[in-house]
Amino acid sequence: MATLNFRHLTPLVSYISPPQKSLLGSSYFRTPSVRRINRIYTSIMASAADKKVLVPVANGTEPLEAVVTIDVLRRAGADVTVASVEKQLCVDACHGVKIVADALISDCTDTVFDLVSLPGGMPGAATFKDCKTLESIVKKQAVDGRPYAAICAAPAVALGSWGLLKGLKATCYPSFMNELSSAASAVEYRVQQDGKVLTSRGPGTALEYAVALIELLYGKEKAEEISGPLVMRSNHGAEYTFKELNPVKWEFDGSPKILVPIANGTEEMEAVIIIDVLRRAKAEVVVASVEGTLEILASRKVKLVADVLLDEAINSSYDLIVLPGGLGGAQAFANSEKLVNLLKKQRESNKPYGAMCASPALVLEPHGLLKGKKATAFPAMCNKLSDPSEAENRVVVDGNLVTSRGPGTTMEFALVIAEKFFDRSKALEVAKTMLFVQH
Structure with a gap:
């Protein structure tokens, strides 16, 4: 029995020339049998693709x-x-x-x-x-x-x-x-x-x-x-830039201690870039799962393992708490009373906190953590910000708050954090080692 090679299958309609179509009448191509064949073809081709x-x-x-x-x-x-x-x-x-x-x-x-x-x-x-x-x-x-x-x-x-x-x-x-x-x-x-x-x-x-x-x-x-x-940048290899308002010095003792929460549905690219870059800069990064297990299933089904559960992480104080995006992850953050309380305490203590992609709009904004602040977020979510006046910037720093737009801005986001804790020369050294910025 011959095997049909679906990769070379063509819709029934395409075998019929325009004059034949005219003679047959367009109603022919709306008959159940032809519609079914073309549906099967579309399904097969989608699978083959x-x-x-x-x-x-x-x-x-x-x-x-x-x-x-x-x-x-x-x-x-x-x-x-x-x-x-x-x-x-x-x-x-x-x-x-x-x-x-x-x-x-x-x-x-x-x-x-x-x-x-x-x-x-x-x-x-x-x-x-x-x-x-x-x-x-x-x-x-x-x-x-x-x-x-x-x-x-x-x-x-x-x-x-x-x-x-x-x-x-x-x-x-x-x-x-x-x-x-x-x-x-x-x-x-x-x-x-x-x-x-x-x-x-x-x-x-x-x-x-x-x-x-x-x-x-x-x-x-x-x-x-x-x-x-x-949200990729067009000038690959160039030095990064960011918008800063109300500049303040970000203080720390020894090396900055940074909390990065993750959850099911977190944008894995954003989480890993933040962790990777900041650890290269010699920050102490604690990755905490807001789920009941250390292993989480990120938005594109990458399985990541946190260092600790959030319940353990909240017993420490941090020089920065920074949230990656991802729709499911941001919603999990917003629903975590313990994490939200930790963020509120961070703000009340005038300590740095930040978020990117979906998290500024879905976590910080609803809980009053953007009040009186300029911020940015994923382009499709900027309409949820109470003040989107600076939202076109790839990274925005307003005092102790840092926000950014999406996966393609994460390197800049992490480097800005490194710059705020250390200095620009340190951040550029990391950027050049990673080849994000040309030597």
Whole structure:
């Protein structure tokens, strides 16, 4: 019995020429049988359009690069499998971030992927290099002519060592460029595509890299559709700017202690970028779950593990409490009496607090925490702010309050926090190390 290849199926209507359509009459195309066939075709094509993507993770993976890639690709509708190359699902990524994978890499050997994307980070990239199962999957990807990609250390350490960049232009993190140059034609672009192979430089280029992966898989129109709501900046590599009103010095003893709550439905990209950047700046970051468990399921189904439950966290005082966004997460924050009380106490004590994306509108505003303050939020939610007069700014600081707009402004948001606690030179040092700002 012959197998029907649905990828080449065309709607019944398209087989009929315009003159035939005229003769048959348009009512023909409204008959139940034809409508049903076209509905089936649409459903089949939608299913066929789902792209399967593999994102491996390991102990020592750069969490920002992994999570941004997963988050953005899932926004585009890709079926992303996060696979641990360790013996367990939970991996200890860099900067103390714990990610729970969907599967072990051994579970993925029989799946055909439309794309394999390797995040960087050390020793994560070296673990990838030594994983024979992952090497076999990516080499088969290359032999079959399907896309594969890597960022930061992974292009040089993994793809290069496997001989998968031979004769191709590629880029990577600056300190691995010498290693890359022996395996590829090394270039210093933020994102480099050569045929079906895509490489990028580091954490600060991860969002650009992820959007380029969408274009590789789905085309430019889809990439533009997804990148708009991310609120990405257009001047990649430039120094960040922000709007500051009523400046005050943010005080702390030793190193700033910062509370980052997370919940089911939290925007994982925002949470991880805030944690990653502030820990790089040597702040003491406490990640607290407002749920009953340490593990939370974020908005794009990334599983993150908090350091403590909120019940334990509220026994300490903080130099800053900062809320990531995500619709479900923001609603969970707003419904948490303990967290709201902690925020009110923070404001009454004239200590810094902040929020971004949905959280300024859904958490701070309803609880009177924006009273007399200028703020911004996710563009579609700015109408909920009592004073949206400064809402067009990507980051707004008003005294002890800091707010920001969305996933694509999170790096700037976190760097502004670093600048307020330390100084601009410290924040720029972190930004340059991450390659968010060009040297």
